[in-house]
Amino acid sequence: MxxxxxxxxxxxxxxxxxxxxxxxxxxxxxxxxxxxxxxxxxxxxxTGDEWFTAMDFIERLGKISSPTRQEVVLLSDILGLSMLLDTMNESPGGSATDSALLGPFYVEGRPTVDNGADISNGVAGTPMFVTGRVVNEQGKPIAGAHVDTWHSDGEGFYDVQMTEPLHNEFAMRALLTTDDGGRFWYRSITPRYYPVPTDGPCGEIMRAANRSIMRPQHVHFWFHAQGYHSLITQLFLKDDPYIGRDAVFADQTSLQADFVHHGPGTAPDGTLVDEPFVTLDWTFTLAADTGQ
Structure with missing residues (x-):
C-alpha cells in the first residue's frame, strides 16, 4: 500500500x-x-471534530434503540432514505396502490381476528369503523388476502408505548383475511397525529433543522396474497393539519383519505352506536407477481 x-x-x-x-x-x-x-x-x-461528533451520534443511536424504540429506523425515516428505498423497491407501478413506510411500530405476534372484530382491546377513544376491499389491477376481488393493520390511539400512542395500562397486551392491531368479495372490516378507535420521538439523537437533527416533528393521522396496512406483490402502505387523514409536513415524507396525495365523522346512529357493520363515530373506507389494489 x-x-x-x-x-x-x-x-x-x-x-x-x-x-x-x-x-x-x-x-x-x-x-x-x-x-x-x-x-x-x-x-x-x-473536520476531525465534526467526524468525532458524528461517530458519537452513531454510538448514541445504538444505545437508545430498543425493540420498541427504533432510533436507527427513525434516522432513516427523517432523512428521507426510507421513502427513497420504498419508492425504488416496493412500488410496482401501474394502477397498484402506492406503498408507504412500515414504520417502527409493526410487531410480530399480533392477534388474528375475524372480520367485524373490535381490535381496540378496550382502549378508550372515538369509535372508528374501517371497511376495505382488496382487488387486482383489473378490479377483480382478491379473496383470502391477509391484512395486517395497526394504528395509534386518540392521543397518538401505539400499544407498545402503553406498557402500563395495557400490561404488554396488543391493542389497535390485528391480522384479518379478506372474504370471497375481497372485503375486510373491523372496529377500533380513531388515531391522532403525533410527534416522532425527539428525546434522542434524531431529535437533535429535527431541532437544528427547525422542521416539523409531526406525523399526520394515519392507519397502517400490510397486505399479503398469493400471486401478488405484498403491499405496505398507510392511509392519511387528508384534512390533517400536518399533511404536507410529515416528518418521514410518507403522506403522498394518493394515500390521503376521508375519515368521515358521523353522529350517533347505525355503523357500517349494522351495529347501533350511541356516540359520534368515524368511518374509513378504501379500495386497495395489488400488483400481480409475474416472477420477473
Whole structure:
C-alpha cells in the first residue's frame, strides 16, 4: 500500500482493497459507498471534530434503540432514505396502490381476528369503523388476502408505548383475511397525529433543522396474497393539519383519505352506536407477481 497518500489518491486505494471479494454485489456496494463518503468529506471539507461528533451520534443511536424504540429506523425515516428505498423497491407501478413506510411500530405476534372484530382491546377513544376491499389491477376481488393493520390511539400512542395500562397486551392491531368479495372490516378507535420521538439523537437533527416533528393521522396496512406483490402502505387523514409536513415524507396525495365523522346512529357493520363515530373506507389494489 502506498505511503504517500493524498486527498486525491486515497479513495481509489481504499476501493481497490475490495477487489479480491468474491461477492460481486458486496464489492459494488462498498466501492460506491467509499466513493460517496470520500466525496462528501471533500465536498463539505469535513473536520476531525465534526467526524468525532458524528461517530458519537452513531454510538448514541445504538444505545437508545430498543425493540420498541427504533432510533436507527427513525434516522432513516427523517432523512428521507426510507421513502427513497420504498419508492425504488416496493412500488410496482401501474394502477397498484402506492406503498408507504412500515414504520417502527409493526410487531410480530399480533392477534388474528375475524372480520367485524373490535381490535381496540378496550382502549378508550372515538369509535372508528374501517371497511376495505382488496382487488387486482383489473378490479377483480382478491379473496383470502391477509391484512395486517395497526394504528395509534386518540392521543397518538401505539400499544407498545402503553406498557402500563395495557400490561404488554396488543391493542389497535390485528391480522384479518379478506372474504370471497375481497372485503375486510373491523372496529377500533380513531388515531391522532403525533410527534416522532425527539428525546434522542434524531431529535437533535429535527431541532437544528427547525422542521416539523409531526406525523399526520394515519392507519397502517400490510397486505399479503398469493400471486401478488405484498403491499405496505398507510392511509392519511387528508384534512390533517400536518399533511404536507410529515416528518418521514410518507403522506403522498394518493394515500390521503376521508375519515368521515358521523353522529350517533347505525355503523357500517349494522351495529347501533350511541356516540359520534368515524368511518374509513378504501379500495386497495395489488400488483400481480409475474416472477420477473
Amino acid at each position: 502506498p505511503s504517500n497518500l493524498t486527498e486525491e489518491t486515497i479513495t481509489e486505494v481504499v476501493q481497490r482493497t475490495f477487489d479480491a471479494s468474491t461477492n460481486d454485489r458486496f464489492r459494488e456496494v462498498f466501492v460506491s459507498l467509499v466513493q460517496h463518503l470520500h466525496d462528501f468529506a471533500r465536498d463539505v471539507r469535513l
